[in-house]
Amino acid sequence: MTFINYASREINCKIVYYGPGLCGKTTNLQYIFDSTAPQARGKLISLATETDRTLFFDFMPLELGTVRGFKTRFHLYTVPGQVFYDASRKLILKGVDGVVFVADSQEERMDANIESLYNLEENLQSQGYDLMKIPYVLQLNKRDLGNIVPVEDLAAELQRKGEPVVEAVAATGVGVFDTLKAVAKQVLTELRKG
């Protein structure tokens, strides 16, 4: 939920990166963290298991600059991808302002993408949101690998409503900021409506 503080002149918004396990959600945040000046961002908090899988969430606050004299701060979250962490995924969607779905472009991950996208729609619904109405971006990640599904086929299968589709290689940062920008833009545009 967007939170606007007139006293400190700040806008705070919550963006959630969703997608199947190992699709590159944490890598997106890590890249943003590594390429942002320390004064513009807070710590990257990772609640991970010993084997480095996201257990609960990754979290990073990021300041983008000012709009109409208000500092805009985005709270970026990722969810754990594994099927059995559904309870924590639901919780993280509470109060969400925008969602990035990170799809894994590898052929063998197609089913996992589809399952995760259904899971997103269901979990949004259970929190009272509608994917069709929420700021939303589809990122097609791992475009550098050999065994990938063509962009048109991925879009045909995963695109829901004409949302922006961004090709990415999160590991090297390709498309990472374009994705963030596409979702942030929709979130700020919502504010216009009041």
Added chain:
Amino acid sequence: MADTPILLREQQYHQIKAVLARLRMDSSAKVVFLVDKDGQEIASQGEVGNLDTTSLASLAAGNVAATGGMAQLIGEKEFPTLSHEGEKESIHISVIGRLLLVIVFDDRSSLGLVKLRSKQVSHQLATMFEEIAAGDFDDDSPFAGITDEDIDSLFS
């Protein structure tokens, strides 16, 4: 549709800060802060110096959400208070509607005192926040006129 934004007016912010300041004194706490259940910090008071309150806010909300999930599994609505006692520093969290009141304290205070004082202000904070949540943009919303260029300039 995302939720409607919460607008915190200057005067409301200072009222909240004043309540937190008094609470901090009365409970001999180090830091007192108010967080939205989604993890956004609303206001803080005390020795925040090098404390990362943004991260703490997000983790406190995650903590409450996770224990709330456990509560529901055993047939409770939620756990209204949580406390974590460390060797020197401790944290007490109370759930007040959609707010979390987080108090960081050490051996200058005690869990009993912190609990008592939190309880005493919870009604006041809840009432204040109801008023805030009911607020809406005025006609002079600074955002009604946001242009695409304004937004693009954030990323340049």
